[in-house]
Amino acid sequence: xxxxxxxxxxLFRRSVREFCEKKLAPWANEINEKGEIPHAILKEMASFxxxxxxxxxxxxxxxxxxxxxxxAAEEIARVDVSMATAVYYLVEAGWGFLMDRYASEKAKEEIxxxxxxxxxxxxxxxxxxxxxxxxxxxxxxxxxxxGKLILNGAKTFIxxxxxxxxxxxxxxxxxNTNPDLKNKGLSLCYLPVKDVKxxxxxxxxxxxxxxxxxxTININNVEIPEHFLIGEWNRGFYYAMEGFNCAxxxxxxACIGAAEKALESGIEYIKExxxxxxxxxxxxxxxxxxAEEYTKLEAAKLLVHKAAWMLDQMYAENRFSIxxxxxxxxTAKLVAPTTAFxxxxxxxxxxxxxxxxxxxxxxxxxxxxxxxxxxxEGAQNIMKIIIGREILGKEFAPY
Ligand SMILES: Cc1cc2nc3c(=O)[nH]c(=O)nc-3n(C[C@H](O)[C@H](O)[C@H](O)COP(=O)(O)OP(=O)(O)OC[C@H]3O[C@@H](n4cnc5c(N)ncnc54)[C@H](O)[C@@H]3O)c2cc1C
Numbered sequence: 001x002x003x004x005x006x007x008x009x010x011l012f013r014r015s016v017r018e019f020c021e022k023k024l025a026p027w028a029n030e031i032n033e034k035g036e037i038p039h040a041i042l043k044e045m046a047s048f049x050x051x052x053x054x055x056x057x058x059x060x061x062x063x064x065x066x067x068x069x070x071x072a073a074e075e076i077a078r079v080d081v082s083m084a085t086a087v088y089y090l091v092e093a094g095w096g097f098l099m100d101r102y103a104s105e106k107a108k109e110e111i112x113x114x115x116x117x118x119x120x121x122x123x124x125x126x127x128x129x130x131x132x133x134x135x136x137x138x139x140x141x142x143x144x145x146x147g148k149l150i151l152n153g154a155k156t157f158i159x160x161x162x163x164x165x166x167x168x169x170x171x172x173x174x175x176n177t178n179p180d181l182k183n184k185g186l187s188l189c190y191l192p193v194k195d196v197k198x199x200x201x202x203x204x205x206x207x208x209x210x211x212x213x214x215x216t217i218n219i220n221n222v223e224i225p226e227h228f229l230i231g232e233w234n235r236g237f238y239y240a241m242e243g244f245n246c247a248x249x250x251x252x253x254a255c256i257g258a259a260e261k262a263l264e265s266g267i268e269y270i271k272e273x274x275x276x277x278x279x280x281x282x283x284x285x286x287x288x289x290x291a292e293e294y295t296k297l298e299a300a301k302l303l304v305h306k307a308a309w310m311l312d313q314m315y316a317e318n319r320f321s322i323x324x325x326x327x328x329x330x331t332a333k334l335v336a337p338t339t340a341f342x343x344x345x346x347x348x349x350x351x352x353x354x355x356x357x358x359x360x361x362x363x364x365x366x367x368x369x370x371x372x373x374x375x376x377e378g379a380q381n382i383m384k385i386i387i388g389r390e391i392l393g394k395e396f397a398p399y
Pocket of ligand 1: 125128374385
């Protein structure tokens with residue numbers, strides 16, 4: 001076993017950190033306050049090779065594996081702990097990878113280069129009003145009519161709706177292609193949303209992640225070309241689960257990055273801050289908390305890095321069963337957001353009243369990582385269902 005990153009990976013981390021600290025960090029406050037990531041920043045991220053990082057070079061990506069994609073997710077979240085920029089990055093890296101694997105050549109040529117150039121946005125549209133956890137209940141219909149693909153339905157709580165309608169782009173969309181077959185009757189397609197007849201959208205006011213929107217997409221008799229079908233008809237559930245494994249690993253990595261940065265700043269603070277004539281760090285009540293949070297972070301990091309490594313091994317070497325990958329990713333996604341939330345909360349508390357100010361920047365981290373406890377890219381209880389199913393066997397799955 002080797003628990004260290006390679007020299008190339010370390011070099012990659014250093015260069016991404018330098019980029020993020022120089023180009024992204026100065027905008028973190030504005031992203032949060034103005035409620036958007038300036039398009040110029042997205043273009044810079046694209047020029048650096050960060051957007052659609054896992055997409056192959058043929059379409060302008062870097063063809064990065066999941067270890068490097070994980071490193072980049074951590075570094076982006078370190079400088080924008082609100083998660084907004086990390087969300088923009090990770091949905092494109094996770095779902096762009098899936099499109100690269102399964103979309104038609106024509107669709108890839110039309111869609112992916114604009115994503116890797118930072119011109120347009122790519123997201124995932126799975127959740128519907130009937131409950132995001134129950135994917136088999138998806139009712140947005142895709143039908144073939146006279147050689148055309150027609151969509152009807154609605155998606156909700158979808159990240160990036162304002163960005164996709166403003167800059168262009170669209171969604172890897174999970175649709176129902178055979179209502180009698182439950183999850184075996186789902187398919188994937190690419191749904192563009194900007195200036196598309198039959199698409200209307202609305203945006204939610206959210207408790208966090210101000211820099212990236214979340215909204216609804218109403219789909220009324222929307223016609224898409226046949227080559228926008230992703231992969232085979234009725235195989236969408238399996239592709240989607242693969243995409244979720246990729247995206248969840250990067251979600252977990254982003255939470256790790258935000259937590260790591262918060263803990264580092266907290267450690268500096270408790271060494272400097274004197275109360276009762278002595279540094280806070282000398283009080284065991286604080287020091288023990290710091291030791292516990294450090295340990296939890298190390299444990300979470302190992303789970304996340306292992307999941308990324310297993311994904312790379314699966315794609316490059318055909319190692320590990322899908323069940324093993326599901327379990328590894330679900331454990332990382334289960335642990336990382338909660339660990340990040342606990343760490344940021346403790347550091348905020350060490351800061352005293354200053355922690356409660358917006359200026360300290362920690363509250364936006366708390367609100368951001370909480371989105372991943374609630375369920376963006378899959379609720380925590382769903383991770384437990386996956387882990388339970390993989391350990392006990394399908395015969396013990398509750399559904
Ligand atoms: C900020 C944000 C951004 C999002 N972005 C996207 C996006 O880009 N694309 C997209 O498709 N979706 C997105 N979502 C939606 C997300 O995927 C869903 O919130 C998630 O899947 C949970 O679905 P739900 O909110 O409908 O909750 P429900 O499925 O109704 O679940 C409610 C609660 O019940 C729990 N629960 C559900 N089933 C079980 C069970 N069997 N046993 C025990 N507990 C259970 C869940 O853990 C959850 O706490 C986003 C959500 C948020 C908060």
